[in-house]
Amino acid sequence: MMQKIKPLDHLILILGALFLIAPVVLAVMSSTHSAVWIHTNGIALLPGTDAYATYKKVLTARGGFTGDVTGARMILNSMIMGIGFAVGKIVLSMMAAYALVYFRFRLATLFFWMIFTTLLLPLEVRIMPSYQVMSELHLLNTYTGLIVPLLASATGTFYFRQFFKSVPDELLEAARIDGAGPVKFFFDILVPLSRTMMAAIFIIMFVYGWNQYLWPILMTTDEHFYTLMRGIKSILQVWVGSQIPDYNEAFALAVLAMIPPVFVVVVFQRMFIKGLTESDK
Amino acid sequence: MTHSPSSISRPLPVPPPLSARARLAKWWRGEATAPAKRVQFDRPLTPWVFLLPQLAVVVIFFYWPSVQAVTSSFYLEDPFGFSATFVGLDNYTDALSSGEYLSTATFTAGFALVVTALSLGLGLLLAVKADKVIRGASIYKTVLISVYAIAPPVAALIGMMLFDMHIGPFTQLAGLFGYDLKVGVNYWDTAFAMTLIAVWKQIPYNFIFFLSGLQSVPVSVREAALIDARTGWARFKDVILPLLAPTAFFLLIINITYALFDTFAIIDVIVKDKPANNPMTLVYKIYLDGFKGNDIGGSSAQSVILMVIVAALTVVQFRFLERRVHYG
Amino acid sequence: MFKSTTLAALALSFMAAPVLAQTDITWWHGMGGRNGEVINEISQKFNESQQACHLTPVSKGTYEEALASGIAAFRSGEQPNILQVFDAGAATIMAAKGATIAAEDLIKGQGERFDRKDFIDGVSHFYADSDGKFVGMPFNSSAPIMYFNTEAFEKAGVEPPKTWEEFETIAPKLKAAGYLPMTASQLTWMMVENFHSRNNQQFATNNNGYDAIKGTELTVNTPEQIMMFDKLKDWADKGWYGFYGAGWSDNLKPFEEGKVAMWIGSSGSFGGLQKSATAPFSAVFMPYWASLADHQMQSFIGGAALFAMAGKPDDQNKCTAQFFSFLTSPEIQVYWHENTGYVPVTTAAYELAKKQGYYEKNPVAEVGIKQLMLPGGEWTKGYRLGFYPQIRTIEEREFNKIFSGETTPKAAFETIETEGNALLARFAKTSS
Structure with a gap:
């Protein structure tokens, strides 16, 4: 494909990238200053001299009451939240979207609306009753309890429904001629076809699970479930005026917290490109 | 798996007016809406197997707690659960008759509109450009997407520091133009800061999905378009945009939900946890009354009102806007 | 479901840790x-x-x-x-x-x-x-106390005020010395709740809410309370007092930068101030009104x-x-x-x-x-008010309006009392 690329395109992209990335750069720069410096001067544009000490402390310090809350522990928990949530979401929502798009069955409309009304109410609004439900199911202080309730939303299902609906009907007809049943059609044709979509939704959902804060605080009483996000919030949350929050450590943790999601992005970019070539067969 | 060709093909008929009973019957059979596909499987059991996991999660973790939230909206309840007084619709009338609530609702609508339009527009623009370029494409993509990964409390902290009333760079910049920017004191200054941060945080999301939508446009289609094309804009408008419509419809609904619901953390940080006379959204008010103020009945009633509004909005979008979306 | 065996083993080892019963x-x-x-x-x-x-x-x-x-x-x-x-x-x-x-x-x-x-x-x-x-x-x-920039007071040649009356006499001198005389964080705590305590004023009926939940009402729409905010507004107009919204740190920042002579904050703030203040500082009690109380009282x-x-x-x-x-x-x-x-x-x-x-x-x-540890009075014990976090939100909203000129202190406290009492009545219904 030979499209003309104008310098203007690059200019727009560079401006857009700058607008979006500038705060990230500021976070990185700020993480190299001391807490008091940040408190006095505000956000930093240029690097400071305290990077080594701050990052060393953040990575190695053992926090919490038990002394077991290390950077590694927090990363592991955040990973479990991110991957567990993203995988769970993709599996559940692809299956449900498949049923809703490719089948005719009783009360399909009812179930369609039952699932899609869940777009409307975030967990925060029903968080107290949700806690009671989890307690009755004995799921407090478990990874299952941390992840599964978050799956009760239709974002993924909606997204895959949109994609499945735009898959050409000829594919199904051809598959049927080849003698493929619904299960075979799903796994052999739709799943590979959805690669780009899965990559996109994986990135979004991974970050969503990775960034959870309020639900884990409510749900767990055991320090071994501590996540990076709780670490960051707890640093920033000091009694106003009595002490200066360790801004530098919060920024450093935030910079570290970006690494895995960015890694996910880089890995899934390859799938973006693959998705592009494969859907072209 | 044994194979039996069992799909049915149904052209879209022009429906004659139906009796309520006949409508109900159609609904029961699953024929109420236009089918998602011209060709569908017609198996009694298989769809259930696919649908059941999601349905179970939704019923247990969404409907069960939501029913409790609706019930609480008719009570005035001591938060620890010792006593509850049934007050009928009082919680609803209390909320709806307060001028404060109505002005919050007005702001919420405007805020949702602006945030949705800006973040969708900019996300689409960047995605189209990133899809087009080859040189440096992956760098742009990584940069644009990775912003999404920044931890929300820190993103908010950065926003707060940029708009600091005394030393924030934006405040100083405005000062150069002779404007005294006071985020947290002046209503519209705060609204501006909230909108900017909310848009900034949502652009990468839209970018990712628009890009994945664009990348799944087959190369053959693009080449055909290129041959036909008169100008880049015409090519975009006539070929690419219709193909993006399903994604755009998805993003429209998601962005409205984002602006309405997911922005309360941003608001909380910008107003430094003290809303005072600053603008806020309806969900922030629910959070304020319910979570911070422990007024369970009042906040539940506000949740229900919000749910009804958004449900209506969504139904309207699905029923009317989606007709204009052309799938495959 | 999501627990790996290593995690389960880990959990077990933690449960086994305490040896004694x-x-x-x-x-x-x-x-x-x-x-x-x-x-x-x-x-x-x-x-x-x-x-x-x-x-x-x-x-x-x-x-x-x-x-x-x-x-x-x-x-x-x-x-x-x-x-x-x-x-x-x-x-x-x-x-x-x-x-x-x-x-x-x-x-x-x-x-x-x-x-x-x-x-x-x-x-x-x-x-x-x-x-x-x-x-x-x-x-x-x-406790809410008043910090002051010692350099500013030396320059102006004045002493930190014990009463608001004294504040009014020294504020012009501090202003002439190039300082903004005063800022204060969290006006709800300082100028409403502790205004009542320091000056021994009744804050709510039913013994400030201690005696009963039912029928408790705010008593903030009083000439004394309105006078406090009339004065604040007047001082703000004269350049004696700076209002920077409801956020704690927005009002503290100019004091840290050495631009403000006095800041009313928390007794615990000195640890942070030692690191962030650019000028030497000390602290005294939060001022009271000599016209309202013959001697000062303890704070909430x-x-x-x-x-x-x-x-x-x-x-x-x-x-x-x-x-x-x-x-x-x-x-x-x-x-x-x-x-x-x-x-x-x-x-x-x-x-x-x-x-x-x-x-x-x-x-x-x-x-x-x-x-x-100062002597206490009839109204210095505290207050017991339901849904008080929401009432504070109403107060903060009205204060913003006072200083932007959208409302007067009189009208603001009328609104605060009306809306606050409606919340208190709601709260009374929750605990029948």
Whole structure:
């Protein structure tokens, strides 16, 4: 494909990238200053001299009451939240979207609306009753309890429904001629076809699970479930005026917290490109 | 798996007016809406197997707690659960008759509109450009997407520091133009800061999905378009945009939900946890009354009102806007 | 489902750790940063001080998040033994009789020593019932005091004011010396709640809400309260007072930068100020009106208290009682005081800190305690108002409007009283 690329395109992209990335750069720069410096001067544009000490402390310090809350522990928990949530979401929502798009069955409309009304109410609004439900199911202080309730939303299902609906009907007809049943059609044709979509939704959902804060605080009483996000919030949350929050450590943790999601992005970019070539067969 | 060709093909008929009973019957059979596909499987059991996991999660973790939230909206309840007084619709009338609530609702609508339009527009623009370029494409993509990964409390902290009333760079910049920017004191200054941060945080999301939508446009289609094309804009408008419509419809609904619901953390940080006379959204008010103020009945009633509004909005979008979306 | 075998093994090894048959108790709190660490250290000290009990502190986010977690847990029977609740949320938990065991009953019931007179006067009423019985255990307490930039006062050749009348005479001189005379953080705490306490004014009917929940109404639409804000507005117009919204740090920042001569903040703020202030500073009591009170009164405390949750077995309650006693011991109080900036809650702890020479090194640290030890009056015990966090929100909204000129103090306090009383009436209905 030979499209003309104008310098203007690059200019727009560079401006857009700058607008979006500038705060990230500021976070990185700020993480190299001391807490008091940040408190006095505000956000930093240029690097400071305290990077080594701050990052060393953040990575190695053992926090919490038990002394077991290390950077590694927090990363592991955040990973479990991110991957567990993203995988769970993709599996559940692809299956449900498949049923809703490719089948005719009783009360399909009812179930369609039952699932899609869940777009409307975030967990925060029903968080107290949700806690009671989890307690009755004995799921407090478990990874299952941390992840599964978050799956009760239709974002993924909606997204895959949109994609499945735009898959050409000829594919199904051809598959049927080849003698493929619904299960075979799903796994052999739709799943590979959805690669780009899965990559996109994986990135979004991974970050969503990775960034959870309020639900884990409510749900767990055991320090071994501590996540990076709780670490960051707890640093920033000091009694106003009595002490200066360790801004530098919060920024450093935030910079570290970006690494895995960015890694996910880089890995899934390859799938973006693959998705592009494969859907072209 | 044994194979039996069992799909049915149904052209879209022009429906004659139906009796309520006949409508109900159609609904029961699953024929109420236009089918998602011209060709569908017609198996009694298989769809259930696919649908059941999601349905179970939704019923247990969404409907069960939501029913409790609706019930609480008719009570005035001591938060620890010792006593509850049934007050009928009082919680609803209390909320709806307060001028404060109505002005919050007005702001919420405007805020949702602006945030949705800006973040969708900019996300689409960047995605189209990133899809087009080859040189440096992956760098742009990584940069644009990775912003999404920044931890929300820190993103908010950065926003707060940029708009600091005394030393924030934006405040100083405005000062150069002779404007005294006071985020947290002046209503519209705060609204501006909230909108900017909310848009900034949502652009990468839209970018990712628009890009994945664009990348799944087959190369053959693009080449055909290129041959036909008169100008880049015409090519975009006539070929690419219709193909993006399903994604755009998805993003429209998601962005409205984002602006309405997911922005309360941003608001909380910008107003430094003290809303005072600053603008806020309806969900922030629910959070304020319910979570911070422990007024369970009042906040539940506000949740229900919000749910009804958004449900209506969504139904309207699905029923009317989606007709204009052309799938495959 | 998501637990790997290694994780399960890990969990097992943690469960197997305590060898002795100890009684485990938990403490949910809403503190982070250094304060959260000090809580861990104090819990560690408690566990080392005896064998029978093992206390685990759990950080539950902010004050609000901790209270919400405690409420959700209580409704499901999963409550901790001890819950930290902040000042504005006190009415919520104290109205729910049956959710807590009064600290005083708990401690005495377990045969531990308890004497109300051990506590600093200003601390001992806020979390007590109308008979003076301690329901919550005062833990982290603070007082609003006035910090001043010593350089500014030398330059202007004036002394820090004791009363607002004195403030009015020195403010022009400070302004002439090139300073903004005053800013104040959290006007709700300073100029409403503590205005009533420092000047001995009634804040609400039913004995400031202590005697009953039903029928309690705010008494803020008074000539005195309106005068305070008329003055503030007037001072703001004259350039004597700077209003920077409801955010705490926005009002503090210009003082740190050395542009402001006086800032009203918390007694605990000096630790942060020592690092961030660019000019030397000291502190005095928050001013009062000589025209309203013939002598100044103590202030209401800010901060939070610990509540013993009901529904726990007796052996655990015994441990909770032991911990409460441990927490009020002078050594622990001084450790807490010196590490966090909160005031000690007992006289013995204050004496110990004094003996150790802490106030010679940090004279500012003593100002808050002394203000809390001032004589008390009829209206200085505290207030017990339901849905008070929402009422504060209304106050903050109206204050913004006053200083932007959208409303007058008179109209603002009419609105605050009307809307506040509607909330109080709602609250009364929740606890019939």
